[in-house]
Amino acid sequence: MLSMSRAKPCAIERAEEAVSGLALPQALRAPISRYGLLLPCLLFMLGLFVWPILSLLTGGVHSPEVSQALPQASRAVLAWSGQGQPDDAAFEALLADLRAADRRAVAEAGRRLNYEIPGYRALILKTAARAAGAQGKVGLIAIDPKWGEESYWLALRRAASPITPRYLLSALDLEVRPDGSIGAAPQESAIFLGVLGRTLWISLVVTVSCLLLAFPVAYHIASSTPRWRNLLLLLVLLPFWTSLLVRTSAWVVLLQDNGMINSFLLRAGLIETPLRLIFNRTGVYISFIHVLLPLMVLPLYSVMSNISREYLRAAFSLGASGPRAFFKVYLPLVWPGIWSGTLLTFVVCSGYYVTPLLVGGNTDQMMSYFIAFYTKQTVNWGLAAALAIVLSLSILLVTGLYALVGRRQKIVVKG
Amino acid sequence: MSDATPPRQHLGPSPWRILTIVISVLVYAFLLLPIIVVLPLGFSSGSFLTYPMPGLSLRWYEELAHNYKWLLALKNSAIVGVCAAALSSVLGVSAALALASLPPKARALAYGLFIAPLVVPVIILAVALFLFFSKLGLTGSLAGMVLAHTIVGAPYVMISVNAALQNFDTTLVRAAKSLGASSWGAQRLVVFPIIKPAIVAGALFAFVVSFDEVVISLFLASPEQVTLPIRLFDGIRDELTPVVISAATIMLFVSVGGMICVEALRRRSAKARGLQES
Numbered sequence: 001m002l003s004m005s006r007a008k009p010c011a012i013e014r015a016e017e018a019v020s021g022l023a024l025p026q027a028l029r030a031p032i033s034r035y036g037l038l039l040p041c042l043l044f045m046l047g048l049f050v051w052p053i054l055s056l057l058t059g060g061v062h063s064p065e066v067s068q069a070l071p072q073a074s075r076a077v078l079a080w081s082g083q084g085q086p087d088d089a090a091f092e093a094l095l096a097d098l099r100a101a102d103r104r105a106v107a108e109a110g111r112r113l114n115y116e117i118p119g120y121r122a123l124i125l126k127t128a129a130r131a132a133g134a135q136g137k138v139g140l141i142a143i144d145p146k147w148g149e150e151s152y153w154l155a156l157r158r159a160a161s162p163i164t165p166r167y168l169l170s171a172l173d174l175e176v177r178p179d180g181s182i183g184a185a186p187q188e189s190a191i192f193l194g195v196l197g198r199t200l201w202i203s204l205v206v207t208v209s210c211l212l213l214a215f216p217v218a219y220h221i222a223s224s225t226p227r228w229r230n231l232l233l234l235l236v237l238l239p240f241w242t243s244l245l246v247r248t249s250a251w252v253v254l255l256q257d258n259g260m261i262n263s264f265l266l267r268a269g270l271i272e273t274p275l276r277l278i279f280n281r282t283g284v285y286i287s288f289i290h291v292l293l294p295l296m297v298l299p300l301y302s303v304m305s306n307i308s309r310e311y312l313r314a315a316f317s318l319g320a321s322g323p324r325a326f327f328k329v330y331l332p333l334v335w336p337g338i339w340s341g342t343l344l345t346f347v348v349c350s351g352y353y354v355t356p357l358l359v360g361g362n363t364d365q366m367m368s369y370f371i372a373f374y375t376k377q378t379v380n381w382g383l384a385a386a387l388a389i390v391l392s393l394s395i396l397l398v399t400g401l402y403a404l405v406g407r408r409q410k411i412v413v414k415g
Numbered sequence: 416m417s418d419a420t421p422p423r424q425h426l427g428p429s430p431w432r433i434l435t436i437v438i439s440v441l442v443y444a445f446l447l448l449p450i451i452v453v454l455p456l457g458f459s460s461g462s463f464l465t466y467p468m469p470g471l472s473l474r475w476y477e478e479l480a481h482n483y484k485w486l487l488a489l490k491n492s493a494i495v496g497v498c499a500a501a502l503s504s505v506l507g508v509s510a511a512l513a514l515a516s517l518p519p520k521a522r523a524l525a526y527g528l529f530i531a532p533l534v535v536p537v538i539i540l541a542v543a544l545f546l547f548f549s550k551l552g553l554t555g556s557l558a559g560m561v562l563a564h565t566i567v568g569a570p571y572v573m574i575s576v577n578a579a580l581q582n583f584d585t586t587l588v589r590a591a592k593s594l595g596a597s598s599w600g601a602q603r604l605v606v607f608p609i610i611k612p613a614i615v616a617g618a619l620f621a622f623v624v625s626f627d628e629v630v631i632s633l634f635l636a637s638p639e640q641v642t643l644p645i646r647l648f649d650g651i652r653d654e655l656t657p658v659v660i661s662a663a664t665i666m667l668f669v670s671v672g673g674m675i676c677v678e679a680l681r682r683r684s685a686k687a688r689g690l691q692e693s
Contacts, residue, residue, distance in 0.1 A: 038525070041569075045529065045566075048566055049531065050528075055543070055547065056547075216434070216439050217442045221439075235446065237678070238446075238671060239446040239447060242667050242670060242671060243626075243647075243663075243667065243670050245629060245651065245663070246647070246663040247450065248651060249453070250454065252651055252655055253453045259464075260453075260465055290445065293445075322431060347534075350536070351537060351538060351539075353541075354629055358652065367538075368538035372542065375542045376545075388539045391539070
């Protein structure tokens with residue numbers, strides 16, 4: 001089919017090439033077309049994916065607001081020893097910076113300084129408004145006596161450096177004390193290790209539940225006749241293909257206080273008051289398992305469907321009991337499916353945002369929620385970025401541990 | 416599959432077999448029943464989301480068809496989905512073709528880079544794009560949404576086409592060239608027909624991904640760019656009404672229909688390449 005019908009256009013191509021080929025020898029053309037194809041995708045990925053993510057993540061340690069808005073004062077306080085009051089030049093530099101800087105930059109710097117000492121933003125805005133008429137140390141202290149206090153200058157010094165550990169530290173429930181030492185953050189702001197622990201715990205519970213439920217299902221599909229296999233696979237794939245929000249809305253209709261399950265149970269007289277099934281951890285687990293179960297079934301199935309029955313038959317004929325054949329023969333063979341299924345489920349679960357937001361309560365929110373919260377609600381981008389770093393590193397760590405376990409297990413199987 | 420015959424020798428004694436079947440049936444019910452039970456409520460003539468329904472009617476679908484906000488969301492979803500799928504196809508196909516011509520190490524590296532958007536937690540991608548696009552003034556624009564959805568859509572096209580090229584017999588290209596085809600001619604006449612189903616499947620997949628995408632959209636969209644998933648998100652947060660359920664039903668048919676086509680194309684493509692369906 002290819003030879004005859006395509007031969008004629010080829011002759012035309014050849015004629016075309018005879019013309020265009022003069023400009024570009026064949027040897028040169030291949031690499032050009034190769035990079036011509038690669039370059040647009042590469043640029044797209046670097047510009048719209050790699051660059052935004054890198055600049056987000058560096059935002060967790062890079063915070064140039066103060067050094068940009070107040071360059072002279074930043075240099076002056078960084079040169080200062082931190083003991084006693086800074087010299088008069090620092091006072092003058094701050095006034096000069098505030099006179100020169102534009103309002104937005106000062107407001108940005110004020111926001112950053114406010115993380116160091118609450119109220120600093122108001123102080124810096126007030127000082128900026130009156131900087132024009134003030135001169136030197138006396139003038140600055142006349143605007144606000146706080147400028148005579150050492151702690152405000154120390155805070156400025158901490159914020160003046162464009163590289164700061166404070167966001168990463170607070171993402172780990174730590175803080176820099178005024179004396180420069182690192183210690184535990186106060187109880188009311190030390191919530192993030194708890195959130196990280198909760199994220200990992202929810203992901204672990206969901207992963208284990210999915211594995212326990214998916215294993216028999218995958219086995220059931222893999223041991224069916226080919227005709228049934230496709231049908232049963234479809235039962236798993238249909239919900240997998242259904243939009244997350246469609247599935248979530250179905251669960252809300254079913255589980256809410258006046259939802260279908262509660263009204264059924266009430267009518268049947270099985271319960272007196274509605275069960276709390278949603279907007280708490282139960283709801284989170286139910287919808288997570290519903291969403292992620294197919295993700296576990298598919299890799300398990302693809303491994304199981306390629307395991308020959310002969311292995312189990314051989315184990316039985318050699319006198320192995322059912323459980324022994326299962327643990328010694330079948331399980332090691334399914335291991336690659338378990339490995340990739342659990343890793344996939346865990347990683348996807350730990351990064352989820354929408355599900356806990358819609359079906360969880362306040363105490364069920366995971367890392368993603370707080371990253372979104374500090375981005376949109378409080379506009380503390382540094383902290384959002386630091387939390388993003390912590391989340392990415394935890395996921396990388398889990399993946400790395402997985403790679404180690406996977407390798408060791410392979411050796412055991414071989415031995 | 417090598418052992419297509421149904422196994423008579425089961426895992427362990429028969430109680431285990433029974434347990435396997437019982438759990439499986441319960442899991443199938445768990446996966447499907449919520450959708451099957453809830454979505455018909457969009458056809459109820461009453462306004463409560465419970466059974467028994469007082470009667471059947473299309474009133475909620477009519478309301479949907481006359482509601483400006485839902486229509487805007489549908490329009491936005493369609494525009495963003497189609498544009499993102501088109502852009503994803505261009506990028507995904509050229510990425511896959513470029514990958515095939517790279518030396519193995521560079522290929523592995525580039526492959527890793529191209530699928531990275533699917534590995535990064537979506538919230539991190541959403542926040543990163545939100546901050547980046549705010550600087551460029553691309554938030555609150557359909558163009559920004561299309562670009563963002565292309566980032567998560569293009570990898571699927573690349574994966575689909577790359578798989579089709581995996582078992583591609585390169586002697587076909589050499590044969591075409593020896594018969595006088597230019598390298599572009601060989602691509603167009605030999606490579607393209609073979610990967611065409613994979614391209615269509617990838618583009619459909621990218622459309623469905625865009626059509627269902629919610630996290631990035633929540634960050635980038637202003638009220639003018641609201642898409643169906645965002646409307647659904649708001650519906651779940653505020654109040655679930657039969658109108659929301661009827662919109663959910665439409666979304667279900669679009670994405671499941673799209674994915675069934677993807678699956679059919681994938682099988683056809685595998686068959687065209689002489690592979691066993693997998």
